[in-house]
Amino acid sequence: MSVLQKSLHPDEKYKAGRLGESLGRIGLVIAAVFLGVSVVVAFHYDQWKRFFYAYVVGWSFIFSICVGVFWLILLHHLVRGRWATAVRRVAEAMTMAFPVVFVAGLVFVLPLLAGYHDLYYWAHPDAAACVVKAASGTCQEYLNPTLVHKLGWLSPGFFFGRYVVYGVLYTAMAAYFARKSRQQDESGDPKLSDSMRIASGPAMIVYALITCFTSFDVLMSMAPKWYSTIYGVNFWGSSCVGGFAALGLVVLGIQRTGRLTHSVNPEHYHDIGKWMFAFTFFWAYTAFSQFMLQWYGNLPEETVWYKYRLFGEWQWVSIAMLFGFWAFPFVFLMSRWTKRIVPSLVFFAVWQLVFHWLDLYWNVMPSYDWLSSAQEGHQVLTGPLTGSILDHHVGFSLLDLTVWFGLIGVLLFGIGRNLRGNLIPIKDPTLGLSLAHENL
Amino acid sequence: MSDEPNPTPASSASDPGDTAVRREGRLYGVLAEYDTPGELIEAARKVAGAGFTRFDCFSPFPVHGIDDAMGIKRTALPVAIFIGGFTGTVGGLLLQWWCNAYNWPWNISGKPSWSIPANIPIGFETTILMAVFASFFGMWLANRLPQVWHPFFRNERFNHVTDDAFLLGIEAGDRRFDSQATAQLLRDAGAISVELVYLDPDRAKRQMPKWITAFIVASTAFALIPFAIAAKARTSHSSEPHIHIFPDMDFQPKYKSDQPMDLFGDGRANRGEITGTVARGSLNADETFYKGIEHAPEGDHWTTGFPRQLEINDALVRRGRNRFEIYCTPCHGYDGRGMGAVPTRVATTGGAWQARNLVDVSNPVAINMPNGQLFNTISNGYNTMMGYAAQIPPADRWAIVLYVRALQRSQNAALDDIPPDHRSGMQMPEAPTR
Numbered sequence: 056m057s058v059l060q061k062s063l064h065p066d067e068k069y070k071a072g073r074l075g076e077s078l079g080r081i082g083l084v085i086a087a088v089f090l091g092v093s094v095v096v097a098f099h100y101d102q103w104k105r106f107f108y109a110y111v112v113g114w115s116f117i118f119s120i121c122v123g124v125f126w127l128i129l130l131h132h133l134v135r136g137r138w139a140t141a142v143r144r145v146a147e148a149m150t151m152a153f154p155v156v157f158v159a160g161l162v163f164v165l166p167l168l169a170g171y172h173d174l175y176y177w178a179h180p181d182a183a184a185c186v187v188k189a190a191s192g193t194c195q196e197y198l199n200p201t202l203v204h205k206l207g208w209l210s211p212g213f214f215f216g217r218y219v220v221y222g223v224l225y226t227a228m229a230a231y232f233a234r235k236s237r238q239q240d241e242s243g244d245p246k247l248s249d250s251m252r253i254a255s256g257p258a259m260i261v262y263a264l265i266t267c268f269t270s271f272d273v274l275m276s277m278a279p280k281w282y283s284t285i286y287g288v289n290f291w292g293s294s295c296v297g298g299f300a301a302l303g304l305v306v307l308g309i310q311r312t313g314r315l316t317h318s319v320n321p322e323h324y325h326d327i328g329k330w331m332f333a334f335t336f337f338w339a340y341t342a343f344s345q346f347m348l349q350w351y352g353n354l355p356e357e358t359v360w361y362k363y364r365l366f367g368e369w370q371w372v373s374i375a376m377l378f379g380f381w382a383f384p385f386v387f388l389m390s391r392w393t394k395r396i397v398p399s400l401v402f403f404a405v406w407q408l409v410f411h412w413l414d415l416y417w418n419v420m421p422s423y424d425w426l427s428s429a430q431e432g433h434q435v436l437t438g439p440l441t442g443s444i445l446d447h448h449v450g451f452s453l454l455d456l457t458v459w460f461g462l463i464g465v466l467l468f469g470i471g472r473n474l475r476g477n478l479i480p481i482k483d484p485t486l487g488l489s490l491a492h493e494n495l
Numbered sequence: 496m497s498d499e500p501n502p503t504p505a506s507s508a509s510d511p512g513d514t515a516v517r518r519e520g521r522l523y524g525v526l527a528e529y530d531t532p533g534e535l536i537e538a539a540r541k542v543a544g545a546g547f548t549r550f551d552c553f554s555p556f557p558v559h560g561i562d563d564a565m566g567i568k569r570t571a572l573p574v575a576i577f578i579g580g581f582t583g584t585v586g587g588l589l590l591q592w593w594c595n596a597y598n599w600p601w602n603i604s605g606k607p608s609w610s611i612p613a614n615i616p617i618g619f620e621t622t623i624l625m626a627v628f629a630s631f632f633g634m635w636l637a638n639r640l641p642q643v644w645h646p647f648f649r650n651e652r653f654n655h656v657t658d659d660a661f662l663l664g665i666e667a668g669d670r671r672f673d674s675q676a677t678a679q680l681l682r683d684a685g686a687i688s689v690e691l692v693y694l695d696p697d698r699a700k701r702q703m704p705k706w707i708t709a710f711i712v713a714s715t716a717f718a719l720i721p722f723a724i725a726a727k728a729r730t731s732h733s734s735e736p737h738i739h740i741f742p743d744m745d746f747q748p749k750y751k752s753d754q755p756m757d758l759f760g761d762g763r764a765n766r767g768e769i770t771g772t773v774a775r776g777s778l779n780a781d782e783t784f785y786k787g788i789e790h791a792p793e794g795d796h797w798t799t800g801f802p803r804q805l806e807i808n809d810a811l812v813r814r815g816r817n818r819f820e821i822y823c824t825p826c827h828g829y830d831g832r833g834m835g836a837v838p839t840r841v842a843t844t845g846g847a848w849q850a851r852n853l854v855d856v857s858n859p860v861a862i863n864m865p866n867g868q869l870f871n872t873i874s875n876g877y878n879t880m881m882g883y884a885a886q887i888p889p890a891d892r893w894a895i896v897l898y899v900r901a902l903q904r905s906q907n908a909a910l911d912d913i914p915p916d917h918r919s920g921m922q923m924p925e926a927p928t929r
Contacts, residue, residue, distance in 0.1 A: 059532070059559070343615060350612055389577070493559040 060487035064317035069479045074312060075148075079471030085464025093457040102454055104173045108423050109455045110163050111174065113462035115274060115415045118156050120466065121225070122266055122291065123298015125150040127330070128232055129262060132248075132255035138326050140489035141318045142306050144480050147236055149305060150229035152469025157222030159465045164218050167211045177202070177209040177279040202280050209276050217272060221265050228258050233473070236480050243482035266291050274415070277422040281360040285345045290418075292338035296331055296380075297411035300404035303327040305470065307401060309478060318479055321395045322492045328394025331407060335388065338414070339381040363421045368449045372417055380410035391494075412459060423450065520694035522674060523646035524666040526653065527681035527689045532558040535661040538684035539564040542665065545680060549669040553653070553662040572633050579629025580622045587621030588614055605840075643703045650692050664692070785889055787867030787874075797867030805893055815898030818891045822883055826850035831902045850880075853899055854906040862903050869896045 097106035124146045131139045172178040239247040267287030275286045349357040364373050393399045529535040543566040596609035647653045678689045739745045750764035779785040784802040788795050828835040831853035841848045853861040873892045876882040
């Protein structure tokens, strides 16, 4: 028997059966309970602003997991990958959560259209008024010129339009690869692999662009005067850490139900762990690139973003990120064994998911105080420059967690919806190579 | 050590394999060929299972699982790479600390001479460099490279090993080696051919060719010459001129400014402007526009208005503000009160120097200056202030004069000066209550 190829184990349970339905139901219950509690709390204590901020963090979390996993599918097709074929169907099911994720995102996007402006302060009516005033030359003291020029892009209507475009593109691309892959289960036609490979190149370009722009729109515009061109790359790096960690956990969860027990082995977990390790470093690399240029350039409109994160209470969160999201997992995931011993990989996957969430939290939440410490009128647009940094608190709220958990439920529901039929692409030409995969 | 001949006689009876075997040298080992990587792995497993240790597999590409089949332990190279990388991190940071903070601290714009963020990129690079060195040279060491010659090279089949051959070779030095039994073992494992390989009787042919050794020694010595020259220069004095590698580039047959020259009466290479001539575009005859001077019968005086070329409007004020904020604010400050970034920094070092307060009504030097004199000050400087004629074109200098006038007015303005419909945003915000 050649060791380069293996056929599917005869006892392998690769049918999803009712797994997807159960997962979807569990997800719905989690979502209903936690989001229900969050809404009640937000309503009772009038914490809607906190709710929406927490929602953006939580939404970015589930969105980024789909983004990270989708990248594996695209790359796998693009470079004719082999090892991941055994887990690709699960990855496809995860990316097919994109439509659910984007529908869930309407919770914070639609209020924007309806005139809610506490979440993104560029949506404040004063911002629009200032564009008019700036044209007549009277508003410049209050409004950084860089923001005036961005207000065309950052307007609720255009924002909503782009959001829809992103959602449609992600969904269409994910659906294309998932559908072709399922078609191959029926026909076994190797040409389907070719067509997916041909499509993966352009899809990768579109994917890169819309991932970048989604992060600009949803996360970076929280601080609309601030800008960083590497922001999208940094978000993507963090997303891939989360994506691979989540993929590992989902596959392991499926194995716990007695499915895929012969097909997925430590070799595959090892490779998932390798990607997690690589992106852990990549995240740190881009985060430091972003920081160092702004730190060195020392321009007030850039450094203010870091000033609010590196001093006062937020500095402890930043330090936690440095050691928790990078140093600790970097050192320990470096070894071959921490990635191959499954419980250890699970530990790091959960760990990195928590810190990936903290990364998003760290990106979004410092903006929370900008409006509350500002005064009415034009002052609202001076944003982060008001108040002392020492008065700027992390202000952790239980809503941050409940909304996050609720949205994880939404993600599980989205994954469960598509976890049906074969859990492995049984007629993919590269499946034999993937099953026999060995790391040197 | 591996090419030490085995005492097994080369002429042992019934050599397996073909007739092309040369018998003149001593037996080095046996080389078997297999058809597929899978068969190679199986054979390797059998050979390792039979207790052989001095054998190796050769294939055109990495064969997954072969390490396991051969019973090779995992390499310790990752540990070496980690140590190398860690050394690089620490060494890179130490190097920067020693250079920048300890041995030669140098004040650059008041920046700290030791600052971790600035040192990370170098530390990152040295980490990678040392990790790669450890990886590359550690691999050499572990595989006893460089090895330019191997006894198996004499075998014809071995030439295909980078192409399509999957070979397994056992050294005769292995204590379990027996030319017949071992060959049979390999054949039983599915070999498509088994051949004995003998050492070349000519010892010289088993060693690295002399010219390669000579080349390595010579090129190493050559590479050390620059270091030797640098080392000599550090410890000795020389009155010799510099070495000119490209003298015709260093000494070109042309004159530079202010060099002597015999051709002209004044002995200079420079040719000044001829008296009574003006270079193209440099006439600047309009004294008001270029110098701020107005001619009058009772004598020349600074102009109090603006040159007629300029249209006084909002755009010009904005242009003036823009130029002012680039060229003037470092000293005069955004409000013109003389405390820009430079005086502020002087104050932090204990000094007391301030630029001219342009808007002060109690000492209205700048307020009382006619426009022409302000223009002249910008152009040619005043006390410690240098002239900006070289940086700022005349029209922009006038725009700055205009903006300074606007600044003088706005900095001393009362609320009544503001049009009523613009007053709403100008109220001072109330102090926040704590």
